[in-house]
Amino acid sequence: MASTLMLLLQLLLVSLVSASHFFGGTTTYTYKGRNPDGSFNVEIRDRDTYDGCYYSLYWYCSSGYCGYTSTSQRGTLDSSTSAPLYNRQWCETETVTTRVVQSNRPFEMRAASCCWIPTRTSYWGHYWYLNTLVDLGERSDTGKPNRAPEVAILPFLRVPENCPRTYKLMSFDPDGDKVRCRYGNPGSAECYGCTQHSGFHLHQDSCTLHYQYTNADPLVNSFELVVEDFPQGHISLRYSDGSQSSRSPLSAPTTTTTARTTTPWWWTTGRPLQATSPPLSKLPLQFSFLVDPPAPSCQEGLYLPQFVHPTPAHGQRIHAEVNKEVEIRIKAQASYAAIQDIIMSGPMNMTKHRTTHNEFVLRWTPFSSDLGNYFPVCFAVESATGSAVTSFPGNTHSHNHGTPTSQSGVYQSEMRCVILKVGTEEIKTNVICTESEMRVEVEKSSLRGLREDHLRLSEPSNTLCSLERYSNSTHIIGVIPLNACGTQIEEDEEHLIFKNEITTVDDSGALITRKHNLEVEFYCQYPKKGNVSLGFTAHRTMVEVFDKGFGTFTYQFEFYPDNQFRSIIDPSSYPLEYDVGQKIYMEIDASSIVNDTEMFVESCRASPYDNPNSQPTYSIIEDGCPVDPTVMIHETDNKRQFRFCIEAFKFIGLHDQVYISCSVMMCEAGNPNSRCSQGCINSNNHHHSHRRKRDSAIQTAAHFVSQGPLRLKRSADISMSAGNNLNLNLNLVFIAGCLLAAVAMICGVLLYRAKMSKVKYQRLASSEN
């Protein structure tokens, strides 16, 4: 009986708790100019977090005239399944709304509903209230409407109970105003719970939240803060209806506190400053904070991830340009936990990626309407141990060996926030990507004072890489092979990215130091999968070549599962996956039915690209001689068949796919003078090159056949290859070109499609000798 009651009670709990969705939200706004009819535009960005991506806040006008919505757009910013108990995930969305208001007088908008996710103060999840004060009055000091502080926070923060930590909340103000972060005030409907949590201290004037100590709890602390800006001096706001209103700076409280030397420093700064006039704007900043069970150590870099180079510092300002992608690169390490994921809160359409270097990359492209605006981005990296580790490739860092009671936990790094400032395009550039090269064009007139002879690509030694080669009087033009001139390759889940940069150098003779250094980083991005990459994985069917003296041949290059060479590996399973060291069985077939021919495989090379001229290549067979020590040639009776195997390997670096390309030829069978009969010959023996002419009728020219790609199964060891000296300046501007390669690859496939015809063999009258 009691157990039935318990069950009912639990069901009730679950159903009630399941109505609890809200994790928090923030709002910012930006003045967007006036319309011809005199009305004002304001863009409002609401970020809200729920346990699903489909909810959004409903805002209503609570004071003043809020005008109407002219455009509205909603998108997901980030989501994670590393969420508190009862809520399987969190998802933050942003709604960008443009409102049109008839006057620039202040107005307030409010959102309120139920319920927060279960919190420490209310297991049922209390109501939430958010309140935003927008004031577009013209400031007497700037002559423009006030710019609100840039607020941002991660919607869900967590810390182990034993690890005190300081969170600097984003409190940047474009007008240089004083920003204050305080707990909401229930009287002003700024919050519902309005709890000032024990174990935390909020330093209002520096917008710093200190976590000191409290017991772990599966329920979160709900923080319902308010961010306001106050001028540094006395100013007035002028409104379109002719009215005015004055604003005063925050002032020191009248009673001074006695110094308390035993308390932390933030107490010694005295009581918070007081407001003597309304703020210029007021924004909600609400989030959930979970206190986890203790970590074995609070030292960063052991369990808690530690940010390392090239992660930007908290508060760093990053220059972004209209229509150019900007990148933020983040890296974190934890010796005893596996780095799981990055969580971030940035502008809509910002994307996150993880490279094979185990760096996280956030990318975003501003529109021209974003010009002059600031966009805060906050991020943290999460690590996990024990059963909390979700498997992902390259997870090499769980050193949980000696601990039978496997400690399981999710650990969040510190939170960092940076500010993207969208400026105008400073240097006019254009990037064009093709299958094998990048072409970058820089308008000389935009270089302003930079001497073009001081510009170079990352690797200047090679004359091929000289920028002078293709430049004309108006443009500096670089044509850069994907595999030379210092081009770096990077790979994430979806793309192969080839990067290079143009930098300024002081030439050794020069005595001047240059004030304006330039770094134009550019890249070409190629999709790894999807429709366009079909060409990548397409099985190369037969290769037909026409050759004087031998007519038309068809070569076939196939992979086999074992040394029986019975049935080919189904091309639909390409790219084929191998473990390092596993044997790869291959057969090249010249499907000629004519008995008096034979085939010879002159060379076979492996390369990361399906392009015979690409670098690097790895020799497997050269001049008919096995070069790689693992090559085994399997005898066959058919003279037009070549069977061999090698052990799978991986190119050092990021290439995880391999194409095998061979140069083959056909010869008249049994002719001792043909290249085929000579077999393996020493490569520095040149005599066969001058006899080629004479022998032209007894052998074909070499033909090129290739097959692939092969893909190395991701092994546990993602070694960061040395020499990654991509020393990224975080203020670089990235110029992305795109996707042409895919087209080229499809062309490559088309090229071969025309000749599925039967083997044609025409014997030439062998009268030439």
Ligand SMILES: *[C@@H]1O[C@H](CO)[C@@H](O)[C@H](O)[C@H]1NC(C)=O
């Ligand atoms: C986000 O991206 C979509 C699709 O590319 C675009 O239509 C939309 O305008 C973008 N929104 C913002 C706010 O950047």
Ligand SMILES: *[C@@H]1O[C@H](CO)[C@@H](O)[C@H](O)[C@H]1NC(C)=O
């Ligand atoms: C220089 O090259 C650029 C890019 O190809 C081209 O647009 C421009 O017209 C060229 N200028 C001259 C003077 O040839």
Ligand SMILES: *[C@@H]1O[C@H](CO)[C@@H](O)[C@H](O)[C@H]1NC(C)=O
């Ligand atoms: C892939 O191709 C199919 C059929 O051509 C098309 O319907 C689909 O939209 C394409 N997908 C992408 C991502 O381009």
Ligand SMILES: *[C@@H]1O[C@H](CO)[C@@H](O)[C@H](O)[C@H]1NC(C)=O
């Ligand atoms: C080729 O040789 C095989 C066996 O050696 C023989 O059976 C066949 O008839 C020959 N074909 C031609 C076209 O000479």
